[in-house]
Amino acid sequence: GTTAGGDAAGPKATDQLVVGFAQVGAESGWRTANTKSIQSAFEEANIELKFSDAQQKQENQIKAIRSYIQQGVDYISFSPVVETGWDAVLNEAKAANIPVILTDRAVDSKDDSLYVTFLGSDFVEEGKKAGEWVVNEYKDASAPVNIVQLEGTTGAAPAIDRAEGFADTISSNPNLTVIASQTGDFTRAGGKQVMEAMLKSNPKIDLVYAHNDDMGLGAIEAIEAAGLVPGKDIKIVTVDAVKDGMQALADGKINFIVECSPLLGPQLVDVITTLNEGGTVEKRILTDETTFTQEQAVTALPDRQY
Ligand code: GYE
Numbered sequence: 644g645t646t647a648g649g650d651a652a653g654p655k656a657t658d659q660l661v662v663g664f665a666q667v668g669a670e671s672g673w674r675t676a677n678t679k680s681i682q683s684a685f686e687e688a689n690i691e692l693k694f695s696d697a698q699q700k701q702e703n704q705i706k707a708i709r710s711y712i713q714q715g716v717d718y719i720s721f722s723p724v725v726e727t728g729w730d731a732v733l734n735e736a737k738a739a740n741i742p743v744i745l746t747d748r749a750v751d752s753k754d755d756s757l758y759v760t761f762l763g764s765d766f767v768e769e770g771k772k773a774g775e776w777v778v779n780e781y782k783d784a785s786a787p788v789n790i791v792q793l794e795g796t797t798g799a800a801p802a803i804d805r806a807e808g809f810a811d812t813i814s815s816n817p818n819l820t821v822i823a824s825q826t827g828d829f830t831r832a833g834g835k836q837v838m839e840a841m842l843k844s845n846p847k848i849d850l851v852y853a854h855n856d857d858m859g860l861g862a863i864e865a866i867e868a869a870g871l872v873p874g875k876d877i878k879i880v881t882v883d884a885v886k887d888g889m890q891a892l893a894d895g896k897i898n899f900i901v902e903c904s905p906l907l908g909p910q911l912v913d914v915i916t917t918l919n920e921g922g923t924v925e926k927r928i929l930t931d932e933t934t935f936t937q938e939q940a941v942t943a944l945p946d947r948q949y
Contacts, residue, residue: 653921654919654920654921655717655919657688657689657690657916657919658689658690658691660690660691660717660718660915660919661690661691661693661714661716661717662685662690662691662692662693662716662717662718662719662720662915663692663693663695663707663708663710663711663714663716663718663719663720664681664692664693664694664695664719664720664721665695665697665704665707665708665711665719665720665721665722666678666681666694666695666696666697666721666722667696667697667699667704667722667723667724667747667748668696668697668698668699668700668724669696669698670699670796670828670829670830670857671829671830671831671855671856671857671883671885672856672857672883672885672886672887672888672949673855673856673857673883673885673903673905674829674905675949676885676905676906676948676949677722677747677905677906677907677908678694678696679908679949680905680906680907680908680909680949681694681746681907681908681911682694682908683908684908684909684911684912685908685912687912688912688916690912690915693711693714693716695707695710697724699724699796699828699829700724701723701724701725701728704721704723704724705732707721708721708732708735708736709732709735711741712735712736712739712741715739715741716741717741717919718741718742718743718744718915718918719736719741719742719743719744720743720744720745720746720911720915721743721745721746722745722746722747722748722763723745723748723749723750723800724748724796724799725796725797725798725799726748726749726750726751726798726799726800726803727750727751727798729750729752729757730752730754730757733750733752733754733757733758734757736757737756737757742759742918743757743758743759744758744759744760744762744911744914744915745758745760745761745762745763746761746762746763746907746911747762747763747764747905747907748763748799748800748801749761749763749800751800755926759914759918759924759926760914760924760925760926760927760928761926761927761928762907762910762911762914762928762930763907763928763929763930764801764903764904764929764930764932765804765929766800766801766803766804766805766808766903767804767805767807767808768808769801769804769805769808769882769901769903769932770804770805770806770807770808770809770810770811770812770882771808771809771811771812772808772901772934773805773808773809773812773852773880773881773882773899773901774808774809774810774811774812774813775812776880776898776899776934777790777809777812777813777819777850777852777880778812778813778815778816778819780878780898780899781816781818781819782816784816784818784819785818786818787818787820788818788819788820788849788850789820789822789845789847789848789849789850790813790819790820790821790822790848790849790850790851790852791821791822791823791824791838791841791845791848791850791851791852792806792809792821792823792824792825792851792852792853792854793825793826793827793833793834793837793838793851793852793853793854793858793859793862794806794824794825794826794827794854795826795827795828795829795854795855795858796826796828796829797826799829801854801855801882801903802826802829802854805854805882806824806854809852821852822845822848823841823844823845825837825840825841827853827858827861829854829855829857829858830857830858830861831857831858831860831861832861833858833861834853834857834858834859834860834861834862834865835861835862835864835865836861836865837858837861837862838851838861838862838864838865838866839865839868839869842865842866842869842871848877849877849878850877850878850879850880851866851877851878851879851880852880852881853879853880853881853882854881854882855881855882855883855903856881856882856883856884856885856887856888856891856897856900857883857885857887857888858881859879859880859881859888859891859897860887860888860891862879863879863891863896863897873896873897874894874895874896874897874898875895878898879896879897879898880897880898880899880900880901881897881899881900881901882900882901882902882903883900883901883902883903883905884900884901884902884903884935884947885905885949886944886947886949888900889935889940889943889944889947890940890944892935892936892937892940893937893940893941893944895937897937898937899934899935899936899937900934900935900940901932901934902932902933902934902935903930903932904930904931904932905949906948906949907930910928910930914928
């Protein structure tokens with residue numbers, strides 16, 4: 644027909660666009676910075692954002708996505724709390740002709756027509772970078788090095804992939820052994836609690852590999868409470884590089900941090916603007932990231948945005 648609507652009508656004015664975003668939760672400093680980045684990028688672009696917080700529960704995210712479908716938003720974006728179990732709701736979005744953009748975390752689905760693109764970090768690569776630091780730090784070790792791992796949320800892409808990249812890399816030196824590994828749910832309280840238990844059951848721990856800064860910061864509290872010196876008696880490697888983590892690194896309590904950027908808002912707005920204008924985007928959009936030693940943290944801290 645000749646009536647306006649749909650793609651044939653051409654791009655919508657940005658202030659006519661409505662996007663629903665289903666966030667994981669507010670579990671970490673990283674997540675807070677990510678939420679801020681998304682909210683301010685949409686505000687700046689003058690695109691309406693419907694935002695929900697799932698408190699780390701998949702069922703809440705599914706509910707939020709269903710409500711966005713019902714409201715007939717133009718685009719849906721979300722950061723899946725876990726990798727599996729999304730096909731049904733994503734098929735509902737597809738049937739309603741609402742494009743879905745994954746940010747930060749991936750889904751494990753055979754059908755990649757269920758989303759337009761996945762925008763975020765390479766978590767396996769992050770695990771590798773953490774592992775490379777450990778391999779180098781202990782290259783002269785002739786005795787076993789006892790490593791404990793604080794895992795992220797069970798079933799979440801960053802927990803699965805950061806464990807995998809790390810394990811693959813440290814396997815090059817048989818002295819490097821992960822003696823205990825448990826989830827701390829990406830929270831500071833979780834990291835502290837798990838570390839307390841690990842300290843009780845393992846007399847000699849040389850290094851903690853935490854899947855995020857917050858759990859590393861919780862581990863620091865547990866290590867200090869046990870009368871040990873974090874960064875010296877027990878070394879700590881984490882992922883994220885949020886301000887509190889960088890401060891602990893600069894203070895010598897953490898030994899190495901692999902950066903994972905939460906500032907995905909501007910890239911998400913770019914994707915939506917491009918799609919709105921009829922353009923296409925890559926199926927996988929990677930974020931640029933670096934790593935920080937203690938010296939580098941001292942230099943980088945004053946300009947850190949989050
Ligand atoms: O590393 C952690 C957060 O999905 C990359 O989630 C994100 C992770 C991040 O809770 O701090």
